[in-house]
Amino acid sequence: MSSLGGIYNDYDDPQLEDLLDEEETVILQPKDGWVVPDPVAAGWSWNGNVLRLTRQAFTSSWDVLRTFDFPTATFVGCPSLEAKSSQDFTKAVEKVCGGCTKVTVVHNKDLVIRLLNTFKRVAELVLPHNIRLQSCLSEDKLTSNHPVKVIKGDMCGIGAHHLLLDEVTVLGLVARCEKLEHVDMNLDEILELLPIPFIDAGKRNPALALPVSNYILGSFRHRITLDNIAVNSHVNFHTLQMILSSNKCPSRLQIVTASDNVIAMIPCFENVTNLLVKYINGICSFTLCFSKMSRISS
Incomplete structure (x- = not known):
């Protein structure tokens, strides 16, 4: 590292x-x-x-x-x-x-x-x-x-x-x-811009799907235009649901979010071995996900 x-x-x-x-x-x-x-x-x-x-x-x-x-x-x-x-x-x-x-x-x-x-x-x-x-x-x-x-x-x-x-x-x-x-x-930015081509390509031919080993969902910086870089884009509940429904199994996951619902969904990614989470909406109750994860691991 x-x-x-x-x-x-x-x-x-x-x-x-x-x-x-x-x-x-x-x-x-x-x-x-x-x-x-x-x-x-x-x-x-x-x-x-x-x-x-x-x-x-x-x-x-x-x-x-x-x-x-x-x-x-x-x-x-x-x-x-x-x-x-x-x-x-x-x-x-x-x-x-x-x-x-x-x-x-x-x-x-x-x-x-x-x-x-x-x-x-x-x-x-x-x-x-x-x-x-x-x-x-x-x-x-x-x-x-x-x-x-x-x-x-x-x-x-x-x-x-x-x-x-x-x-x-x-x-x-x-x-x-x-x-x-x-x-x-930053995968969620692409999914929000072009969700249909991503999902359709993956369903028509698995070889055309985007990478599954490393998911960055939300970012400390993201691109709006060539001249405009914004701070803290964050993944929403809908995008996370869309990814889970496509049966992807990433081993590395980064999430930047302002949603408790997104935090609660983290345990659904059962194959993750490398996790980075940033919450940008005040104090986050990480027990929403980590209590579940500890029960899974035990």
Whole structure:
């Protein structure tokens, strides 16, 4: 469990905390047994486990790097892939890292859809301290079915320990990412905007349903428009009923609510092993749910 500026996420990478203040750094992890080229090129640093490069060295060395297999890549403080001033860097990313299965982008500046179209084989996409609101236009689409299973991230800069994804992005993930198991996003916001597509997609084909392992219902921050970030959206009783009726069984549950009725429904999520609850309507009687949960566990 990593705190990353006071925000708790399961990034499973103790080195991330040390990278937050770095800029224009690329870290590549090769397969076991990789033999470092001799002599080591300027701007390269090899510690026996990972290859660390400046962005400039990565960009200028892409023709050499592309001959090796790097399953894991981390980009820290690098420019957007869409930036016209850094198209050489974008080309290097596509040539060297297009086959990576795990990609971490610290201080990400790109749309998730753009990243998935670039990293076509990535199974785990990690976006700590993401600084891009994920609001797509209808033409921003995944170009093909994608094998991604996990999309993790946060927006600590505005106090959100999840990504701010709009409904266009989410429905694009539903349509193209059949293996998706986990997304750090405010689910109730999407359900309130587009409840029918979510439920219908799940009933027509379970593979198209949104992730079931990690449910964030209500948020410390949420998106109203691209220019308007609100404080404390909260899940209501109706939305929780809708989720329960779809027979989802999340193992991780975050709830921000102002409703005693929502608190009382928490024990209905019987498979939850990781729970975070915030009540924003005065003093909450958590005995509404925890007395039931203690009886269940006993």
